[in-house]
Amino acid sequence: MVNRKELNPASSPRAAYGARIRQVREGFGWSQEDLAGKLTYSSQHVSAVETCRKPPTLRFSRELDQAIGTAGTPESFEREWREMRHGVLLEGFPEYVGHESRAVEIRLYEVGVIPGLLQTPDYAATLEADAVRREAITQEQADERVELVAKRQAALLKSPSPLIIAVLDESCVRRPMGSPAVMDEQFARLIEFAERPHTVLQIAPFSMGERRPFSLPVTILTLSDRSLMSYAESSQQGHLERESAFVVPILAAYHQLQAESLSQAASVAMVQELRKGNS
Known part of the structure; x- marks a missing residue:
């Protein structure tokens, strides 16, 4: 894929969050546009969060969980967002x-x-x-x-x-x-x-x-x-x-x-x- 940015999940909690979006998205066979179609966000916004150009939010995390079926589970993006927001985990640990x-x-x-x-x-x-x-x-x-x-x-x-x-x-x-x-x-x-x-x-x-x-x-x-x-x-x-x-x-x-x-x-x-x- 042209202009595909390589991600380093171990570099920061935000990078781990973004890399996980890509992993899950590609696991479903979805493009960024496909995922955006299941959210109230644009594909540009999905790309920005995935590549760490924008930080994720609670609302984004919750919509993402609803789209992929992880709401309320230990693997939820909401939980990862809360851990990242409060600095609970060391960089590299979420992944x-x-x-x-x-x-x-x-x-x-x-x-x-x-x-x-x-x-x-x-x-x-x-x-x-x-x-x-x-x-x-x-x-x-x-x-x-x-x-x-x-x-x-x-x-x-x-x-x-x-x-x-x-x-x-x-x-x-x-x-x-x-x-x-x-x-x-x-x-x-x-x-x-x-x-x-x-x-x-x-x-x-x-x-x-x-x-x-x-x-x-x-x-x-x-x-x-x-x-x-x-x-x-x-x-x-x-x-x-x-x-x-x-x-x-x-x-x-x-x-x-x-x-x-x-x-x-x-x-x-x-x-x-x-x-x-x-x-």
């Missing part, structure tokens, strides 16, 4: 969440905190309450983040369920978060997670030292067509990598991480001991 909900295998590594897919509501709320205390976010944003954690977890309760491998740095389980009751419930959640049929829980102990291949959290997704993508975050933004030439070495490093980490049985035993000491 990642969409892929995560469709993945058949999820491999994650986390440092310092229990990852969102394994958090209890009280643990998530405690984590966000501290961000409110530091005035990094508002209470409304904190509530939206906690709600997003629950929605991400709910999206994975499908059949067949995805394989989820979670390797947690020892700091994740050693760091107290909130009251002893909050941690007791969180430890119980980790033990319950390890007992599920399609999950693996491992702890990467401090004793690994320099053999730990990652210094930051990383997630690797395998989609139904066996394609791979990885997602990593800094304090300011997230990066979604789709090029297999870059993802395969990350996957290899992840396998090395698993080999060096405690077995699931030993990991659960550590959590159980920490739970006893917490009471």
Whole structure:
């Protein structure tokens, strides 16, 4: 197509929103004119939002959801607009969440905190309450983040369920978060997670030292067509990598991480001991 602008979804939340419009639109086999015919907006306006020349609005998002049948769902454009407007998510994360909900295998590594897919509501709320205390976010944003954690977890309760491998740095389980009751419930959640049929829980102990291949959290997704993508975050933004030439070495490093980490049985035993000491 002549003058087709290439989009980089990872560059900003607005870019992720626009790229998703294009993905959905082309999935239906629609041109920008076809989509505009289902909205009260012109094809020029659709093009401008899709290519980030104009910001999306609540009304545009709602009309888009009605046109494609996503109104009131976790994948709605309205939800994405609200998250983008309130700054709930890091750049690059909105697109990642969409892929995560469709993945058949999820491999994650986390440092310092229990990852969102394994958090209890009280643990998530405690984590966000501290961000409110530091005035990094508002209470409304904190509530939206906690709600997003629950929605991400709910999206994975499908059949067949995805394989989820979670390797947690020892700091994740050693760091107290909130009251002893909050941690007791969180430890119980980790033990319950390890007992599920399609999950693996491992702890990467401090004793690994320099053999730990990652210094930051990383997630690797395998989609139904066996394609791979990885997602990593800094304090300011997230990066979604789709090029297999870059993802395969990350996957290899992840396998090395698993080999060096405690077995699931030993990991659960550590959590159980920490739970006893917490009471």
